[in-house]
Amino acid sequence: MEIDHSQPLEYSTEQNRLNILGFWIFLGAEIMLFGTLFASYFTLVDRTGNGPIGAEIFEITPVLAETFLLLTSSFVIGLGIHAMRLGNKKAMLTFFVITLLLGVGFIGFEITEFITYYREGATLQTSAFTSMLFTTLGTHGAHVTLGLFWGSFIILQVKNRGLTPETANKSFIFSLYWHFLDIVWIFIFTFIYMKGMT
Amino acid sequence: MGFFSRFLIPNPSPVIYSSMVAIGVTVLLIIVGLTHFKKWFHLWSGWLTTVDHKRIGIMYLISALLMLFRGGVDAVMMRAQLAVPDNKLLDSQHYNEIFSTHGVVMILFMAMPYIMALMNFVVPLQIGARDVAFPRLNAISFWLFFMGAMLFNISFVIGGSPDAGWSSYFPLAGNEFSPHVGTNYYMIGIQIAGIGTLMTGINFLTTILKMRAPGMTLMKLPMFTWSSLVTSIIIIFAFPVLTVALIMGTMDRLFATKFFTITDGGMDMLWANLFWVWGHPEVYILILPAFGLFSEIIPTFSRRNLYGYRSMVASMVFISIYSFFVWTHHFFTMGQAAYVNSIFSITTMVIAIPTGIKIFNWLFTMWKGRIRFTVPMLYSIGFIPLFTIGGVTGVMLAMSAADYQYHNTMFLVAHFHNVIIPGVVFAVLGAGTYYWPKMFGFMLNERIGKWAFWFLTIGFCLAFFPMYITGLDGQARRMYTFSESTGFGPLNMISFIGTALMAISFVLIVYTIYYSIRHASRDVSDDPWDARSLEWATHNPVPEYNFAIIPQVNSRETFWDAKYKGHELFKGDYEKIHMPNNTGGPFIMSCIFFVFGFALVFSIWFLAIIGLIGIFVCMAYRSFEIDHGHYISVEEIKETEAKFGGVSKWK
Numbered sequence: 001m002e003i004d005h006s007q008p009l010e011y012s013t014e015q016n017r018l019n020i021l022g023f024w025i026f027l028g029a030e031i032m033l034f035g036t037l038f039a040s041y042f043t044l045v046d047r048t049g050n051g052p053i054g055a056e057i058f059e060i061t062p063v064l065a066e067t068f069l070l071l072t073s074s075f076v077i078g079l080g081i082h083a084m085r086l087g088n089k090k091a092m093l094t095f096f097v098i099t100l101l102l103g104v105g106f107i108g109f110e111i112t113e114f115i116t117y118y119r120e121g122a123t124l125q126t127s128a129f130t131s132m133l134f135t136t137l138g139t140h141g142a143h144v145t146l147g148l149f150w151g152s153f154i155i156l157q158v159k160n161r162g163l164t165p166e167t168a169n170k171s172f173i174f175s176l177y178w179h180f181l182d183i184v185w186i187f188i189f190t191f192i193y194m195k196g197m198t
Numbered sequence: 199m200g201f202f203s204r205f206l207i208p209n210p211s212p213v214i215y216s217s218m219v220a221i222g223v224t225v226l227l228i229i230v231g232l233t234h235f236k237k238w239f240h241l242w243s244g245w246l247t248t249v250d251h252k253r254i255g256i257m258y259l260i261s262a263l264l265m266l267f268r269g270g271v272d273a274v275m276m277r278a279q280l281a282v283p284d285n286k287l288l289d290s291q292h293y294n295e296i297f298s299t300h301g302v303v304m305i306l307f308m309a310m311p312y313i314m315a316l317m318n319f320v321v322p323l324q325i326g327a328r329d330v331a332f333p334r335l336n337a338i339s340f341w342l343f344f345m346g347a348m349l350f351n352i353s354f355v356i357g358g359s360p361d362a363g364w365s366s367y368f369p370l371a372g373n374e375f376s377p378h379v380g381t382n383y384y385m386i387g388i389q390i391a392g393i394g395t396l397m398t399g400i401n402f403l404t405t406i407l408k409m410r411a412p413g414m415t416l417m418k419l420p421m422f423t424w425s426s427l428v429t430s431i432i433i434i435f436a437f438p439v440l441t442v443a444l445i446m447g448t449m450d451r452l453f454a455t456k457f458f459t460i461t462d463g464g465m466d467m468l469w470a471n472l473f474w475v476w477g478h479p480e481v482y483i484l485i486l487p488a489f490g491l492f493s494e495i496i497p498t499f500s501r502r503n504l505y506g507y508r509s510m511v512a513s514m515v516f517i518s519i520y521s522f523f524v525w526t527h528h529f530f531t532m533g534q535a536a537y538v539n540s541i542f543s544i545t546t547m548v549i550a551i552p553t554g555i556k557i558f559n560w561l562f563t564m565w566k567g568r569i570r571f572t573v574p575m576l577y578s579i580g581f582i583p584l585f586t587i588g589g590v591t592g593v594m595l596a597m598s599a600a601d602y603q604y605h606n607t608m609f610l611v612a613h614f615h616n617v618i619i620p621g622v623v624f625a626v627l628g629a630g631t632y633y634w635p636k637m638f639g640f641m642l643n644e645r646i647g648k649w650a651f652w653f654l655t656i657g658f659c660l661a662f663f664p665m666y667i668t669g670l671d672g673q674a675r676r677m678y679t680f681s682e683s684t685g686f687g688p689l690n691m692i693s694f695i696g697t698a699l700m701a702i703s704f705v706l707i708v709y710t711i712y713y714s715i716r717h718a719s720r721d722v723s724d725d726p727w728d729a730r731s732l733e734w735a736t737h738n739p740v741p742e743y744n745f746a747i748i749p750q751v752n753s754r755e756t757f758w759d760a761k762y763k764g765h766e767l768f769k770g771d772y773e774k775i776h777m778p779n780n781t782g783g784p785f786i787m788s789c790i791f792f793v794f795g796f797a798l799v800f801s802i803w804f805l806a807i808i809g810l811i812g813i814f815v816c817m818a819y820r821s822f823e824i825d826h827g828h829y830i831s832v833e834e835i836k837e838t839e840a841k842f843g844g845v846s847k848w849k
Binding site: 017018019021022025026028029030032033035036037040043044047048049050051124125126127128129130131132135149150153154156157170 | 464821822
């Protein structure tokens with residue numbers, strides 16, 4: 001492996017540069033995935049059958065908490081990558097751990113939110129609207145959950161192997177993924193919750 | 199339905215039982231054969247764990263030929279059933295299952311892997327690369343495709359095949375009207391294969407953008423690589439839509455969600471829209487690489503450079519964008535407003551313009567060329583008039599007002615076979631013959647190959663042209679029989695005869711492979727066709743590392759210029775080459791995917807959960823794995839090159 005020292009560590013080998021470009025392209029596919037979910041959501045949002053409409057079940061408090069946790073985590077992982085660029089392994093690991101803890105908090109709030117909906121009579125099977133709502137939120141939530149595992153593996157690797165071109169590359173790609181989930185959440189917050197509550 | 203009754207075939211017949219026996223016997227023979235010839239180790243270390251793009255390409259090729267056989271048997275059964283009025287060969291349920299699986303198998307498990315085979319084998323060679331950007335991911339793509347295809351294929355021996363058409367429209371595909379598990383197979387089998395295809399798209403886009411040989415700018419890319427680039431982009435935009443549609447369909451069937459139901463707000467037209475937002479671009483995912491293949495074959499056998507390179511690229515890009523703006527033409531008659539139909543009518547017709555440009559470019563390439571009528575060239579020449587007929591009937595179908603007459607008739611069936619068979623099947627058969635010496639180091643027999651071509655072409659015309667007439671007369675597609683008073687009998691009999699000729703052509707294709715393995719000379723030059731692009735600059739068959747020295751490119755047809763204009767291709771000395779290691783990971787993970795998919799089809803939840811955990815364990819293992827690949831030393835390269843007679847030919 002040839003290491004190009006004029007580049008940041010995560011870009012320093014040929015394979016690293018390929019991995020980053022490949023992951024950007026993968027995110028393009030993810031945009032299509034969530035784009036399709038949103039398009040379907042807008043199609044089905046008023047088709048509530050005998051079930052509740054969005055305004056009847058949405059509650060602002062947990063949603064604001066989720067938004068706060070996820071947006072903060074996205075900022076913190078940015079700090080982590082900055083620490084990585086500076087070569088400060090300890091600070092980087094701390095920021096990554098905080099990121100994942102915020103992520104766990106997000107998932108916790110989302111689960112309680114789902115349970116509340118369920119108690120209020122909005123289940124996966126109630127209507128086209130609730131099916132679509134749970135699928136869209138669930139797909140995002142599943143991505144975050146996967147990210148929690150993925151992130152912890154990367155933390156373990158950086159901790160044990162140090163900052164090498166490989167671990168730096170993995171950390172950087174993970175940060176792209178995490179930022180992406182944050183951006184998707186902004187769309188969910190705006191077009192599902194804000195629009196649904198008015 | 200009770201747990202065990204789900205595994206039974208809904209309408210068993212002697213045909214199905216004999217197929218079960220045939221499958222069992224074949225599997226047994228393969229196991230005994232592998233054990234007898236002590237090939238298990240070779241199979242594992244040489245093929246199941248390989249990450250070499252050339253071997254993955256060959257595995258795609260073998261799978262595609264197997265699936266061509268399976269889809270072809272379906273086709274022969276359908277035409278046999280319709281050959282005479284009031285035929286009792288198949289019952290209606292069996293006929294429904296056959297046309298549904300014929301469509302899926304031919305499009306997704308035959309045409310797609312055949313294209314992937316050629317993309318995998320040819321693209322890295324054409325751009326002068328050692329491998330694709332992500333060799334392991336490439337292996338995962340193949341094995342996911344393979345397991346998805348196998349899961350789909352076992353449907354007709356366990357539980358019953360999908361019977362709601364290849365487009366699987368809801369509510370017909372919902373639990374109410376398709377109570378047995380067939381449609382579950384459709385949803386999950388295609389999903390697994392589709393993930394693989396998406397990964398291929400990402401892999402090849404990265405490869406083509408980043409791994410080209412020095413000097414190869416985008417406007418110097420060979421045309422097949424250009425078409426693969428454009429195709430990869432369409433895959434990345436189109437396949438996630440299919441992923442979502444299939445997830446929603448699966449949830450409707452397994453978890454009683456209300457996406458596509460009639461009650462509780464569900465919307466069956468949402469499925470039609472999502473399916474065709476993917477499904478229409480899918481047509482171009484197949485046809486654009488086929489166009490690329492013709493653009494490689496025609497210049498080679500006309501001994502002229504490709505006419506209108508820039509307009510070829512531009513028309514391809516234009517088609518790829520437009521392919522996303524025409525999906526609604528698949529349901530002109532399903533109740534949308536007239537102005538919607540008009541818009542999609544126009545966008546559909548517009549696609550004929552760039553396609554026409556390409557047709558003229560091929561004709562101008564041949565004009566004043568010195569044409570050699572080899573098997574690949576025959577397929578390319580046969581393609582042009584037949585595909586044009588298919589294109590013209592396509593424009594007829596695009597007229598939304600007139601479509602109320604043709605919709606869901608045999609006219610439509612004739613049209614899309616008339617574009618897909620000359621367009622895609624001729625391309626892959628021709629290119630398969632063209633690249634055969636590069637893949638295996640010997641040529642296919644030309645004489646038998648020409649017989650196969652003529653049987654296929656004449657059979658094709660006989661099989662599909664009568665359908666235009668019966669379609670305009672009102673013979674509906676998907677009807678399992680018709681009465682004598684309709685008068686469709688004689689034309690359907692001609693169709694059946696044509697189908698039989700096409701079946702003979704398949705036998706001849708298999709025979710030419712068998713014959714050439716036995717008799718063809720192993721002493722072929724590296725460039726048997728006197729070709730023009732870079733893949734012919736390396737040896738036959740291609741060594742593991744593709745090129746001992748990375749070529750230097752400074753013209754559009756580098757290899758031709760190296761041969762006839764003294765352009766220097768390989769500069770410098772041998773250096774050690776970095777290659778990826780083989781790995782069993784992709785195969786093992788895909789096997790777990792198969793188990794997971796099977797468990798979902800039959801709602802065996804504990805097994806599904808175990809499978810899902812298994813998949814994540816594989817991913818976690820991969821995350822922690824350290825694998826830096828290996829180096830091929832200069833001595834080994836020299837040894838290999840000496841066996842081929844040296845690299846220095848174009849040096």
